[in-house]
Amino acid sequence: MEIRQVQSFVHVARLGSFSRAAETMGYSQSAITVQIRLLEEELGTKLFDRMGKKVSLTPQGKRFLEHANRILYEMNRTIMTMNEDRELENPLHIGTIESLCTAKFPRILSQFHTLYPKVNIQITLDSPEKLIRMMEHNELDLIYILDTPRWNKEWIKVMEAAEPIVFVASVNSEFALRKEMVLQDILGEPFFLTEKNANYRQALDQHLALGNRTLDPVLEISDTEFIIKMVERNDGLSFLPYFAVEKYIRSGRIAMLDVTDIDISMYRQIFYHKNKYKTREMSEFIRLITESENA
Structure with a gap:
């Protein structure tokens, strides 16, 4: 079993699509299909039901998803532990709304850049609903929205302020x-x-x-x-x-x-997906926001 096969499986399960998983990971759809087929052969079970363009997890696939998430979490945690002393340099993609970006982000971004000049930050502005969908499709690392209180068992909420x-x-x-x-x-x-x-x-x-x-x-x-x-x-x-x-x-x-x-x-809220490994870059950005709220 290869890590890339496990990664491909998790992406297909999360996005419900072989083609979208391929696009997200930078693979061809045929490569994703082969990786999933090899994984199913090694596990000796069918992981996905394919009904036309619709892809859904089988009962065995749902069980394996729990193990796959733990495998990837532990792998990422190991990598991050081995690099804790290294300067932060991984990109960070944040989703927020226009008014929060204008009012809250300039000072936070200035502090973050001073501390971690090698980190490239990308900001996407959109409505809360669209940002949530992007987070669920692994297109954003975290989101900062203004909305009624939101909750989902698939999300981790790290801040909520009225x-x-x-x-x-x-x-x-x-x-x-x-x-x-x-x-x-x-x-x-x-x-x-x-x-x-x-x-x-x-x-x-x-x-x-x-x-x-x-x-x-x-x-x-x-x-x-x-x-x-x-x-x-x-x-x-x-x-x-x-x-x-x-x-x-x-x-x-x-x-x-x-x-x-x-x-x-309304409530200002910060989320990331529970299956998203929280990088040091994410942790530091969250820390700066929460510290500014308590200042």
């Missing part, structure tokens, strides 16, 4: 002078909002729908920095995660509104 979503306005707005207000007071104002597929925007729309109300923004855009600049110009209001607007509020450039009849929070 994040309030708040209404903001220019410091020159009449609403910035009020101590309290209700949602109805501001619904007639021009709003700049993220697009409807943003989960906190969806939460706002759902809250309004419960009261048979809607909000029609004058602008929808995924770029939170652009929205903040528009708000700062006193052109309207917005509804954004606190982490995205915190520095602007603290510097007195925009104001957070006290809207008393709505309370929406």
